[in-house]
Amino acid sequence: MQLARRLELIEPSPTLAITARANELKAEGKDIVGFGAGEPDFDTPAHIKAAAIEALNKGFTKYTPVSGIPELKQAIITKFQRDNQLDFKPNQIIVGTGGKQVLYNFFLAVINDGDEVVCPAPYWVSYKDIVRLAGGEMKLIHTTFESGFKLSPHDIEKNVSAKTRVFILNSPSNPTGATYTPDEIRALAAALEKYPDLLVVTDDIYEKLAYGTDVLNIATASEKLRPRTVVVNGLSKAYSMTGWRLGYAGGPKEIIAAMDMIQGQSTSNPTSFSQKGAVAALNAEQQCVEDMRVVFEKRRDLAFNLLSNLKGLRVFKPQGAFYLFPDIAGLTAAPGWPDLKKRTGETDTGKIFSTGLLNEKxxxxxxxxxxxxxxxxxxxxxxxxxxxxxxxxxxxxxxDALWA
Ligand SMILES: Cc1ncc(COP(=O)(O)O)c(C=O)c1O
Known part of the structure; x- marks a missing residue:
């Protein structure tokens, strides 16, 4: 079957692939422990479900305006004021089918063929593929374990130039959990301000899951960047609403209008009754978010302690999100490594480790x-x-067995 060439630009989501393989093994009756999926295990809070059920019962089941119902846009505007001290008008807000679709709309709206997009690595899996589908070229800035997987202003100066179209920021980060302090955000902003044609997209989906540090939005930090920053956020992680598919963005009205047009020719509006649930989530008392954050922080400490002191692993203690990202370069020196490599048939270090761990443990x-x-x-x-x-x-x- 002949398919479009654009498929050569992208790969299936590796996180979904791992989850699928783990589910296959589960179906065979194997006792799998799954650390693959990036989704909170809590149920969606009851008051949010109740609002969606009420909407359904009242027949709120029709098309809505493409970029979201006015009531939800207002709830988002209030959220941006309350949490980020950012003022947006309704024509600066778009609601989409998850943060992922909002990011997709954004890149389709601003990228021309060959445009450069700068992104720190490790990065969230989908940025690369979305940018490629939009015709852009990803330029990665590789961060290290030693730098706490964070960029310095010097990294910006070395890698961003007048030809860079977009800079991607994701703090707290998926996959490392690295979270910039307010001072670090101000320093990055100062470095980025030097490029007047650069757009910034900040993916704040883990904003509410931070441990021991304040999260400062780069648009809040910098008046100069604000008019050219698009702030992306969503309901999935903070409110445990992954399946509701609700994300949103605030930004310059011209970019938001372009994203609206693209959405209008693809998915149209996000699901009507999901939007009513989102209104309830954003407008109600926020204690449920804090309750989940506290549980995540406890789990982070537990997981961090259990993984620390394993020979060959260096574990970074993250300040946000719900991931740990150990560096395992040291494991390749273990006596059992060459044989593990053979058994798995893989070549890169992370794949050798994760394939072996899934198959054998x-x-x-x-x-x-x-x-x-x-x-x-x-x-x-x-x-x-x-x-x-x-x-x-x-x-x-x-x-331990690799070192035995
Ligand atoms: C960094 C990051 N951004 C965006 C998303 C998209 O989330 P959703 O489309 O569920 O809003 C995810 C989900 O895993 C993520 O980890």
């Missing part, structure tokens, strides 16, 4: 190469403490 993690960092793997600790203890106990056995 029934623990699903995502190889670092999925995020542009070969010598690592990602675990999502958005699962119960019992699963964390069980799964990471198996990781310890797996690693």
């Amino acid at each position: 029934l623990v699903a993690v995502v190889p670092g190469s999925a995020f542009g960092y070969e010598n690592g793997f990602r675990i999502s600790y958005a699962t119960s403490e019992a699963q964390i203890e069980k799964g990471l106990g198996r990781v310890r056995e797996f690693v």
Whole structure:
């Protein structure tokens, strides 16, 4: 079957592939511990579900305006004022089918063939493929374990130039959990301000999941960047609403109008009754968000402690999101490594490790190469403490056996 050439530009989502393989093994009756999926394990809070059910019962089941209902736009405007001290008008807001679709609309709206998009690595898997589908060229800035997987202003100066069209910021980060402090954000903003034609897109989807640091939005930090920054956020992670498919953005009205036009010729409006649930989520008391954050912080500490002190692993303690991203370059020196490489048939370090771990210990993690960092793997600790203890106990056995 002949398919379009654009398919050569992209790869299937590796996180979804790992989850599919883990589900296959589960279906065979294997006792899998899944650390692959990037989704909170909590149920959506009851008041949010109630609002959507009420909307359904009242017949709110028809098309809505493409970029979202006015009531939800107002709730988003209030959220941006309350949490980020950012003032937007309704024509500066778009609601889409998840943060992913909003990002997709954004890149289709601003990128021409060959335009350069600068992105720190490790990065969230979909940025690369979305940028490529839009015709852009990804330029990665590789961060290191030593720098806490963060960029310095010097990295910006070295890698961003007058020909860069978009800079992507994601803090707290998927996959590392790295979270810039307010001072670090101000320093990055100062470096980016020097490029007057540069657009900034800040993906704030993990904004509410930060541990021990304030999260400052780069548009809040910099008046100069504000008119050319698009702030993307969504309901999936903060409110445990991944399946509702609700994301949004605030930004310059010309870009938002272009994104609206693209959305109008693809998905049209996000689901009507999901939007009513989102109104309830954003307008109600925010205690449920904090309650989930506290649980995640406890799990982070548990998972971090269990993974620390394993020979050959360096574990970075993240300040946000719900991931750990150990560096495993040191494991390649283990006596059992060459044989593991043979058994898995893989060549890159993260894939050798994660394939072996899944096949031999029934623990699903995502190889670092999925995020542009070969010598690592990602675990999502958005699962119960019992699963964390069980799964990471198996990781310890797996690693110990490589050194035996
Ligand atoms: C960094 C980042 N951005 C955006 C998204 C998109 O989330 P959604 O489309 O569910 O809003 C995700 C989901 O995993 C993510 O990790």
